[in-house]
Amino acid sequence: MTTAFSSPAAPPSEAAQRDQRVFRVLLRALSYPGRVVLLPALPSAPAPLCPALAGLLLGLLDLEAGLWLTPALDCPPIRSFLTYRAAVQFVATPREAVLAVVDDPAGLPPLDAFHPGEPACPERSTTVLLRVPALAGGPAVALRGPGIEATATVAPRVPYGFWDQWARNHARYPLGIDIIMTDGVGLVGLPRSVGRE
Amino acid sequence: MIPNDDEVAGGYNFAYLDEQTKRMVRRAILKAVCIPGHQVPFGSREMPLPAGWGTGGLQVTASVIGPDDVLKVIDQGTDAATNAVSIRAFFRRVAGLATTERTREASLIQTRHRIPETPLTEEQILVLQVPQPEPLRQLVPRGAAARRLHAFADYGVMYVKLYEDIARFGRVTLAYDYPVLVNGRYLASPSPIPRFDNPKLDNSRALSLFGAGRERRLYAIPPYTRVASLDFGDHPFEVQRWSVGCALCGSRASYLDEIGSGGPGARMFVCSDTDYCEERREASAPARRAAGGGRP
Numbered sequence A: 001m002t003t004a005f006s007s008p009a010a011p012p013s014e015a016a017q018r019d020q021r022v023f024r025v026l027l028r029a030l031s032y033p034g035r036v037v038l039l040p041a042l043p044s045a046p047a048p049l050c051p052a053l054a055g056l057l058l059g060l061l062d063l064e065a066g067l068w069l070t071p072a073l074d075c076p077p078i079r080s081f082l083t084y085r086a087a088v089q090f091v092a093t094p095r096e097a098v099l100a101v102v103d104d105p106a107g108l109p110p111l112d113a114f115h116p117g118e119p120a121c122p123e124r125s126t127t128v129l130l131r132v133p134a135l136a137g138g139p140a141v142a143l144r145g146p147g148i149e150a151t152a153t154v155a156p157r158v159p160y161g162f163w164d165q166w167a168r169n170h171a172r173y174p175l176g177i178d179i180i181m182t183d184g185v186g187l188v189g190l191p192r193s194v195g196r197e
Numbered sequence B: 001m002i003p004n005d006d007e008v009a010g011g012y013n014f015a016y017l018d019e020q021t022k023r024m025v026r027r028a029i030l031k032a033v034c035i036p037g038h039q040v041p042f043g044s045r046e047m048p049l050p051a052g053w054g055t056g057g058l059q060v061t062a063s064v065i066g067p068d069d070v071l072k073v074i075d076q077g078t079d080a081a082t083n084a085v086s087i088r089a090f091f092r093r094v095a096g097l098a099t100t101e102r103t104r105e106a107s108l109i110q111t112r113h114r115i116p117e118t119p120l121t122e123e124q125i126l127v128l129q130v131p132q133p134e135p136l137r138q139l140v141p142r143g144a145a146a147r148r149l150h151a152f153a154d155y156g157v158m159y160v161k162l163y164e165d166i167a168r169f170g171r172v173t174l175a176y177d178y179p180v181l182v183n184g185r186y187l188a189s190p191s192p193i194p195r196f197d198n199p200k201l202d203n204s205r206a207l208s209l210f211g212a213g214r215e216r217r218l219y220a221i222p223p224y225t226r227v228a229s230l231d232f233g234d235h236p237f238e239v240q241r242w243s244v245g246c247a248l249c250g251s252r253a254s255y256l257d258e259i260g261s262g263g264p265g266a267r268m269f270v271c272s273d274t275d276y277c278e279e280r281r282e283a284s285a286p287a288r289r290a291a292g293g294g295r296p
């Protein structure tokens, strides 16, 4: 495949339309951090991978995006599900991951276990897709930074200590990781540029 | 490579860019939004497009746009420029997209040389075509050296250059592509927009995406992000001003182009943003529009 543009117009496939919609949700969530943005309807995936995480992943994966799955998700049915639908390169550690998927905040490695990027290439950092039990009802935190008009208050159900780790991640800016949280229905974007007030 | 649904279906190509490339561009866009003003490299594919189309902007637009979007394309401030007309026709044809000339009706605006006068909203995305994404290029010819300066936020060389201008001419003479500091961290090129447009990037409600095709870099200015045009305490940044208003709509708040008109020696200035100008004229003459004087 050498040319990126090919000829005649044909309607986009269902998968392509879905990828585009999911991308726009992601783009909006990271552009307006702290706001809950709703996902489109997504097809099912083998348990314990939820449709939301599966949809996000399939929209972003290719061979250049090393994928790390949290041990709870790293099983043959999920590997073959992803391998059948996308070009995937699995990596063994969070440090090597371009994309990391964690289905439970209790299983989230320390944030500094992921790749923070390099001074000249901060974009070479890990994007973490994190499933949380709920996007509300956890400890409330006021965020400030690009994409936020004044402050944005979020309260996802994350373990005690998460926000201290996040403060350290933000303090490394422009290095650092970016997190997308989902409760299965909506997304909240947490780019490294955003810090606790 | 493992076939995915799309390739099995025979390589359809909504918006003319294959899904694999879109994925790559999309990942780069998401990173760019997380690091405002930082140039993110993307892909390495040849884009067989007619020269002058601004492949960077097109690739960004093609990766972002979907069936629900309404696209507006501006070239030199006008929707009627040849480039703008062909890009709009292109997306209508290959993607069946709705297009508009109205800033207010558009969800995605691809532009070069101008940012619309009508303030953008949270429901809009601005895509700017950028020929040269590196603001330090004139000063630091080697890309690796420029990247090192960005890594350390070491922008003294740019301040020196601007200050030399002030020493020689009493002011910074840059009329276009006036460098900005994004989110207090990255020096960025606002693209070849007049410096009149720079303040529109500051704390905009809309996301702005910048695509440079030849250099294969893209960068972003998220909404509600501080965008400061470089200046000095004793020489604050100023935008262009005119002593007259638009000859067509009377606006004194818009960027004006000089056009030849009237007798010899007569100088006339009109809005460069044709949609803004027409909207103002229609607002002041509603009867004429109702009678069929509007646009097709």
Ligand SMILES: [Zn+2]
Pocket: B246, B247, B248, B249, B250, B251, B270, B271, B276, B277, B278, B280
């Ligand atoms: Zn006017």
